[in-house]
Amino acid sequence: MGDQDVIYKVDALVAQDIDAYLDQHQHKTMLRFITCGSVDDGKSTLIGRLLYDSKMIFEDQLAALESDSKKSGTQGQEIDFALLVDGLAAEREQGITIDVAYRFFATEKRKFIVADTPGHEQYTRNMVTGASTADLAVILIDARKGVLTQTRRHSYLAHLIGIRHMVLAVNKMDLVGYDQSVYDAIVADYATFARSIGIESFVPMPISGFKGDNITGPSANTPWYTGPSLIQHLETVEVDAVADQTKPFRLPIQWVNRPNLDFRGFSGLIASGTVRPGDAVRVLPSGKTSTVSRIVTMDGDLDLAVAGQSITLCLTDEVDCSRGDVLAPADAPPQVADQFETTIVWMADEALTPGRAYWLKLGTQMVSATVQAPKYAVNVNTMEHLACKTLELNAIGVAEVITDRPVVFEPYTANHTLGGFILIDKITNATVAAGMLHFSLRRAQNVHWQALDISREAHAALKNQRPAVLWFTGLSGSGKSTIANLVEKKLHALGRHTFLLDGDNIRHGLNKDLGFTEADRIENIRRVGEVAKLMADAGLIVLSAFISPFRAEREMVRALLPEGEFLEVFIDTPLEVAESRDVKGLYKKARSGELKNFTGIDSPYEAPENPEIHVSTVKETPEDAAERIVDYVLSRAK
Amino acid sequence: MNSKNLTHLERLEAEAIHIMREVVAECQNPVMLYSVGKDSAVMLHLARKAFYPSPPPFPLLHVDTTWKFKAMYEMRDRMAKTSGMELLVHRNPEAEARGINPFDHGPLHTDMWKTEGLKQALTKWNFDAAFGGARRDEEKSRAKERILSFRTASHGWDPKNQRPELWNLYNARKNKGESIRVFPISNWTELDIWQYIHLNDIPIVPLYFADERPTVVRDGMLLMVDDERFPLQPDEVPVMRSVRFRTLGCYPLTGAVESTAKTLPEVIQETLLTTTSERQGRAIDKDSGGAGMEVKKQQGYF
Numbered sequence: 001m002g003d004q005d006v007i008y009k010v011d012a013l014v015a016q017d018i019d020a021y022l023d024q025h026q027h028k029t030m031l032r033f034i035t036c037g038s039v040d041d042g043k044s045t046l047i048g049r050l051l052y053d054s055k056m057i058f059e060d061q062l063a064a065l066e067s068d069s070k071k072s073g074t075q076g077q078e079i080d081f082a083l084l085v086d087g088l089a090a091e092r093e094q095g096i097t098i099d100v101a102y103r104f105f106a107t108e109k110r111k112f113i114v115a116d117t118p119g120h121e122q123y124t125r126n127m128v129t130g131a132s133t134a135d136l137a138v139i140l141i142d143a144r145k146g147v148l149t150q151t152r153r154h155s156y157l158a159h160l161i162g163i164r165h166m167v168l169a170v171n172k173m174d175l176v177g178y179d180q181s182v183y184d185a186i187v188a189d190y191a192t193f194a195r196s197i198g199i200e201s202f203v204p205m206p207i208s209g210f211k212g213d214n215i216t217g218p219s220a221n222t223p224w225y226t227g228p229s230l231i232q233h234l235e236t237v238e239v240d241a242v243a244d245q246t247k248p249f250r251l252p253i254q255w256v257n258r259p260n261l262d263f264r265g266f267s268g269l270i271a272s273g274t275v276r277p278g279d280a281v282r283v284l285p286s287g288k289t290s291t292v293s294r295i296v297t298m299d300g301d302l303d304l305a306v307a308g309q310s311i312t313l314c315l316t317d318e319v320d321c322s323r324g325d326v327l328a329p330a331d332a333p334p335q336v337a338d339q340f341e342t343t344i345v346w347m348a349d350e351a352l353t354p355g356r357a358y359w360l361k362l363g364t365q366m367v368s369a370t371v372q373a374p375k376y377a378v379n380v381n382t383m384e385h386l387a388c389k390t391l392e393l394n395a396i397g398v399a400e401v402i403t404d405r406p407v408v409f410e411p412y413t414a415n416h417t418l419g420g421f422i423l424i425d426k427i428t429n430a431t432v433a434a435g436m437l438h439f440s441l442r443r444a445q446n447v448h449w450q451a452l453d454i455s456r457e458a459h460a461a462l463k464n465q466r467p468a469v470l471w472f473t474g475l476s477g478s479g480k481s482t483i484a485n486l487v488e489k490k491l492h493a494l495g496r497h498t499f500l501l502d503g504d505n506i507r508h509g510l511n512k513d514l515g516f517t518e519a520d521r522i523e524n525i526r527r528v529g530e531v532a533k534l535m536a537d538a539g540l541i542v543l544s545a546f547i548s549p550f551r552a553e554r555e556m557v558r559a560l561l562p563e564g565e566f567l568e569v570f571i572d573t574p575l576e577v578a579e580s581r582d583v584k585g586l587y588k589k590a591r592s593g594e595l596k597n598f599t600g601i602d603s604p605y606e607a608p609e610n611p612e613i614h615v616s617t618v619k620e621t622p623e624d625a626a627e628r629i630v631d632y633v634l635s636r637a638k
Numbered sequence: 639m640n641s642k643n644l645t646h647l648e649r650l651e652a653e654a655i656h657i658m659r660e661v662v663a664e665c666q667n668p669v670m671l672y673s674v675g676k677d678s679a680v681m682l683h684l685a686r687k688a689f690y691p692s693p694p695p696f697p698l699l700h701v702d703t704t705w706k707f708k709a710m711y712e713m714r715d716r717m718a719k720t721s722g723m724e725l726l727v728h729r730n731p732e733a734e735a736r737g738i739n740p741f742d743h744g745p746l747h748t749d750m751w752k753t754e755g756l757k758q759a760l761t762k763w764n765f766d767a768a769f770g771g772a773r774r775d776e777e778k779s780r781a782k783e784r785i786l787s788f789r790t791a792s793h794g795w796d797p798k799n800q801r802p803e804l805w806n807l808y809n810a811r812k813n814k815g816e817s818i819r820v821f822p823i824s825n826w827t828e829l830d831i832w833q834y835i836h837l838n839d840i841p842i843v844p845l846y847f848a849d850e851r852p853t854v855v856r857d858g859m860l861l862m863v864d865d866e867r868f869p870l871q872p873d874e875v876p877v878m879r880s881v882r883f884r885t886l887g888c889y890p891l892t893g894a895v896e897s898t899a900k901t902l903p904e905v906i907q908e909t910l911l912t913t914t915s916e917r918q919g920r921a922i923d924k925d926s927g928g929a930g931m932e933v934k935k936q937q938g939y940f
Contacts, residue, residue, distance in 0.1 A: 018907040025833060030646035101781045102774050104827050111646040113825055125802055132804040241649065245641045254659040259692040267688075269656040269806070274641060298690040308644050310655035310688070323663055347802050361807055364663070420805045429811040431801040 024108065031239050034115040034130045034163075036154035037140030042171045046140065046209030047103055047116055050231075053216055054105040100130040109235045124157065124380065124394040125347040128434060131158050132420070135240045136165035138230070143176045143206075147189045153380045155190075159199050160343065160396070160436075162416060165237045166194075166202035169230065174208040178221045197383060203233060240416075244307035249273030249281075250334060250410075250418060251327040252363035257312055265296055265312040266321055268364065271417035273329075274306045275313070280330040283321045284408040289330045290315040324365040326408040326418070334410045334418055337440030338403045344371065346391035348425070348432035354390060354399075355522040357556035358432065362421035365407055368559045369423070370526075372400040373519075391433075400441065404559065412436035426555050459539035463497045467536040467565055468633055472545040473554060473608060474571030475600050476586055477578040479617050480545040483571060486626035488543050491633070499535055501528060501544040516597045522553055529557035536565060541633065549599045551606040564636065569629060570611035575600045577618060647834055654681075654822035655688040656806060657785060658769065661820050662695055664810035665767040668820075669726070669760075672698040674710040674717075675886045676842050677771030680823060680831055682721060683840050685769075697724035699768070701759055703751035704729060705740055705888035707864050713843045728759035740890040741869055747888070757793045760817060767810065769820045775827045785824050791815035832906045845883045846905060848897040852876035859893035884909070 013021045035043045103114040115130030131137065137158040141151055158166065168190055176182045187204045194202055205214055206222050207230060213219035214229045228236075250271040257265035275281075279292045294314040295302040305311045313327065321327070328334055346352055352371060360369035374397035376385040391397045412419030423433040460467050470487065472480040481502055491498045507514070511527055514520040525548050535542045548554055558566040578600070579587040590598035597603045608614075613632055615625040644652070661668055670685060672678050685694040698721075700714055718725035730738075733750040740747040760768060774781045784800050786808045801809050810818060823831075835842060852863045854874045861868075863876045868890065870876070881894035882905070895912075899905045 014907055014910045018903045021910075022833065022836065022903060022906065025829070026645060026647065026837065028646045029643060030649050102825065103781065104775050104825070106646075106827075106829075111827075111830075129802040129804050133806070241644060242641070254656070255663045255689075257689065257692055263691060265691075267659055269652060296691070298687045304642065306642055306644065308649055308652055310652040310659070312690070359811065361809065363807075364660075416805060420807070422802075422804055422807050422809060424809055424811055429809070429813060431803075431809045434802070434804045 025106075028106065028109060028111050029239060030111045030113065031136065031234060031237070032113045032115070032134050033136040033138060033234065034117050034127075034134040034158070035138045035140060036117050036127060036131075036158065037171070038142070038148060038150040041140040041142045042209045043116060043140055046138075046169070046171065046207075046215075047114055049209045049212060049215060050112075050114070051103060051105050053212070054107060100126045107231060107235060112234065124153075124396075125345065125434075127154065127157055128161055128345050128347075131161040131163060132416075132434070134158075134161075134163055136167065136234070136237055137163045138167045138169050139202075140169050140171050141186060141190070143170050143172045143182055143186065146186050147193060149381045151190070152193060152383075155194065155199065156197055156378075156380055156383060159197060162413060162436075164240065164243075166199060167230070167233060168202050168204040170204065170206050171209055173206045173213060173222065174211045178206070178213075180222075180224045183225075203227070205230060205233070241308040244272040245274055247272035247307070247415065248332040248334075249275050249279070249327070249329050250415060251275070251311075251313065252365070252408075252417065253321060253323055253325045253327065254364050256322055263314070264318075265314050266327065267310070267312045268327075269310045270305060270307050271363065272307045272415055274304060275311075276304050277301075281315070281327050282330045282333045283319055284326040284328060284333055285336040285406050286320060286325070287333075288319045288321075290317040290319045292316075324363075326363065334408055334415075335440060336406045336408050338406045339441040340401050340403075340409070341398065341438045341441060342401045342421075342435045343396065343398050343438065344374075344391060344401075344423075344433050344435040346393060346395045346397075346433050348430055349393055350425075350432070351393070352391040352433070353518065353522065353552075355519055355526065356550075356552050357404075357426060357559065359424035359426060360401070360403060360407075360421050360435075361424065362407060362409065362419075362437075363417055367407060368404040368426075368556065370402050370556075371423070372402070374399040401435065401437075409437050409440070411438055413438075426552050456537045456539070459537065461539075463539045465496055465539065465541060466636055467539050468541045468567055468636070469532045469536050469557070469561060469565060470541070470543045470567050470569055470629065470633065471532075471548070471554065471557065472543065472569045472571055473548045473611075475573060475575060475578045475605055476547055476598070477581045477583055478571045478573035479622060480547075480571045483569075483615065483622050483625050483629070484543045484545040486622055487629050487633075490626060490630045491541060494630075494634070496541055496634075497539065498541045498543060501532060501542065501546075503546045506531075506546075516603075518550075518597075518603075521597075522550065525550075525553040525557065529553075529560055532557065533560045536561060547599050547605070549603065549605045551608070554608065567613065567633070568608050568611040569613045569615065570608045571615050571617060572607070573617045647830060647837065650823070650826055650830060651684065651687070651834070653806070653825065654684045657808065657820065657822040658685055658688045658694075660808050661767050661769070661786070661810060661818075662689075664808075665818070667763070667765050668696045668767040668769065669699045669763065669765040670694070670696055670769040671756075671771070672700050672714065672717075672725070673771070673886075674700070674706065674714045674843060675771070676831055676835060676846060677773065677823065679717075679840050679842050680826075680834055681769060681771045682717060683838060684822065686721060693722045696769075697726050699726045699728065699759055699763075699765075701752060701755045702727050702729045703747070703755070703888050704734070705747075705751075705890060707843070707845055707862070707886065707889045707892075709843050709845050710886060713841075717841070726759070726763065728755055728762070730755035730758060739867075740888055747891075751888075760793065766812065766817050767820055768817065769822060771823055772821050773826050773828075773831075774824050780824075783821065783824075785821050786810060787819045787821065788812065789817050789819060793817070828909060829906070832902070832909060836902045836906065843886060845886060847901070848880050848882040848899050850878045851881050851894070853879045853881055853894060860896065861892075862889055862894055864889040 037043045101116045105112050117127040117130035139155055170183050170186050183206045205227055206225050207214045213221050216231045217229050251268045253266050253268050255267045257267050277292050282289050292313055293316045295305050296312045354373040355370055357368045357370050360367050374388050374391055377388040377395050377397040379386055410418040419437045421435045422431050425432050472484050474480050484500055488498050488500045511524050514524050532542045532544055589595040590601040599605050613629055730751055738747055738750050772780055784803050853860050854876055880898055882897045883894050899908045
């Protein structure tokens with residue numbers, strides 16, 4: 001192929017004039033793309049071919065590849081490019097790609113980062129991960145098989161994640177005799193499907209990764225095809241970073257740079273738009289305005305910075321601005337809200353628990369958030385909407401998300417940085433989901449916080465006490481209510497303003513609509529937590545006695561309160577002791593099966609890991625424990 | 639002009655700086671691994687850019703084996719001084735006491751000095767995040783590692799249980815005792831590193847440039863006799879050859895290449911025209927068959 005020389009004449013220039021080569025290399029741009037296809041569509045082979053053609057494989061790697069090809073290759077005696085790309089030991093044994101792998105190659109015009117994403121059904125999360133940073137997707141189709149279920153799924157996911165450029169690579173054309181009618185039929189079939197899911201355009205091309213047809217230049221085997229080769233197309237499409245420059249300026253603040261009293265800079269990666277000294281800017285969510293005074297770098301101040309650059313800005317005024325805030329043009333700020341409609345891709349083995357609090361990270365903002373029961377899930381093979389109560393691993397659904405404080409955002413379609421988020425489990429710290437914000441819900445836009453003239457500090461000061469929520473947790477019959485009652489009596493006698501929220505009392509009134517399923521238990525604790533918070537705002541020392549078996553829910557309540565006001569009191573009584581007491585006869589009923597979802601019997605109790613106060617009722621009398629708790633509460637600084 | 643086309647190096651630089659700032663903002667006690675090589679030189683330069691005009695808000699950590707090239711120790715001390723950063727040096731006391739060395743102890747040398755030494759240092763100073771200069775183009779198992787790579791309290795890595803990394807959102811949350819390894823230059827290639835050093839005029843150890851050096855050929859590798867600890871075989875006589883190093887580690891384990899490249903463009907020229915990969919000069923990757931590095935990483939190697 002003569003055209004290969006045009007694209008890869010690197011060596012000649014390197015040998016003749018290294019300075020000219022370096023100058024050229026220095027002006028390359030960068031494109032990130034993903035390849036997706038089914039297990040046998042030849043993804044790894046195509047990537048291996050791209051690396052091989054651009055001389056990214058060295059002799060020693062080639063030697064290792066040849067010996068590997070003979071040992072475990074699937075291409076007989078020929079080099080199996082796929083082995084080069086399939087890295088981890090585990091997948092060598094299985095013979096399929098199991099994770100996202102990143103590969104690099106360059107032509108004269110561009111550097112490329114390729115995410116090799118798996119075609120296997122159970123690994124949807126990896127494909128979404130690989131697609132999230134891609135400017136372009138190469139959808140591979142085996143010419144012998146045509147559009148498959150997997151093809152539809154990959155296209156849907158690539159479109160969902162907002163990839164603007166789609167290439168339909170009809171691969172293995174050598175195995176269908178380079179037959180144009182086969183190619184045309186597949187392209188027509190795909191076009192119908194693409195339109196149906198809202199893909200506006202795609203670029204089809206007939207290729208063979210194995211033989212190298214239409215990879216670097218036009219192939220003599222497909223004279224009927226007049227479009228670009230894969231590399232030609234990859235070298236010329238517009239990258240997202242360039243398109244993002246035309247959008248309004250958005251800078252999520254990562255870090256405040258404060259080396260001394262004379263310098264205060266705001267550091268971050270520009271998500272979109274451009275900025276110059278003198279620009280009027282607004283700090284979100286506070287809404288304060290200022291003007292950019294300098295754009296500081298180690299190589300000297302800049303007079304222009306653009307989307308994709310990591311910068312440090314200085315402002316002319318001493319406005320409040322910290323990590324999580326967003327700088328934007330004073331006249332074109334993004335929205336602020338705390339309730340959203342979102343699409344969520346669930347990525348953890350443990351399914352979504354609606355109502356449970358997760359950390360939500362969006363840009364540089366980290367907030368506590370709950371996901372409501374999904375409106376529907378999407379069958380990624382048929383795009384049908386399915387009714388569902390939760391989202392399992394690899395499920396995609398539409399659900400409302402509520403955050404505990406307002407978030408600066410834009411719809412994902414307008415801005416990936418301010419519209420894309422991850423959810424993090426509060427206990428395991430695992431990344432459990434990825435999500436895309438569509439729009440804020442009207443409720444949030446219209447319900448504003450009532451600014452109160454009498455602050456919580458004023459309430460507390462009048463009572464001459466520091467508010468607290470004493471959160472008693474433990475098994476049924478462990479002694480929570482008994483000890484909480486003793487503590488309240490003692491505090492009351494000492495002239496403190498208190499209030500006791502008891503599990504049974506609350507369930508007779510406020511929460512009488514709730515049962516004992518996991519979801520209802522979470523909602524029960526959420527409501528109690530909110531009530532406790534309001535009472536603490538009023539300056540009270542609140543005592544709450546609930547089994548509250550799940551760590552995540554207790555942490556959710558802790559997050560509602562100022563640091564140091566949530567005091568977790570673990571009433572630690574072994575199950576056999578609590579069961580032998582069985583004051584209300586509940587254990588007996590649970591054991592006989594009469595009572596379902598009973599904590600300790602057929603529903604788990606997650607003991608606190610670092611409670612502020614730990615009471616072992618087999619070692620300490622209720623009276624002694626209560627005395628110790630009172631001392632703890634009152635010894636806290638005001 | 640109200641827009642500009644960022645080059646690939648500008649975008650890689652912005653990405654690395656973004657990662658460093660995220661980790662500093664979200665972790666309690668980060669540290670930067672400093673191995674004195676060219677990748678470390680780039681990492682240090684990026685850190686200085688990321689936090690300028692402040693000095694990088696973390697120390698440098700050198701996990702020493704006592705077997706590095708003399709020129710590397712000189713460079714290390716000089717760079718710590720000019721960057722204004724604290725330099726911490728850790729040597730595994732057990733390896734020191736037992737006199738573990740690359741000549742007599744083979745793979746145990748790397749295991750004790752580097753893998754164990756690193757774990758000891760991270761535990762000793764309670765670091766919860768460690769920046770490293772590994773790149774995905776170096777080795778197959780690295781191509782699949784996350785930018786923020788999560789380690790258990792015993793420093794283990796589970797390649798099948800990595801956190802998904804979407805967009806440029808990094809999850810740095812962890813429980814007490816757990817830590818993360820951070821690879822801000824994951825997406826750089828060897829050529830990117832050289833080009834960046836060239837464009838930014840970053841100082842590197844002179845061993846990267848060709849010079850007359852005393853060498854012997856052993857097991858197909860060209861080794862430099864850097865000090866008197868090198869045990870010469872009866873028939874071995876060090877020969878002065880014009881050589882340079884593509885990668886730097888313990889001098890008895892690091893193969894040189896014959897070269898006359900004395901300037902950066904010449905080194906880059908040679909790199910581009912070469913037909914063997916960078917890590918081939920290192921004995922470490924050959925220790926345990928095809929999956930060598932992956933096994934080492936599971937055991938806690940960086």
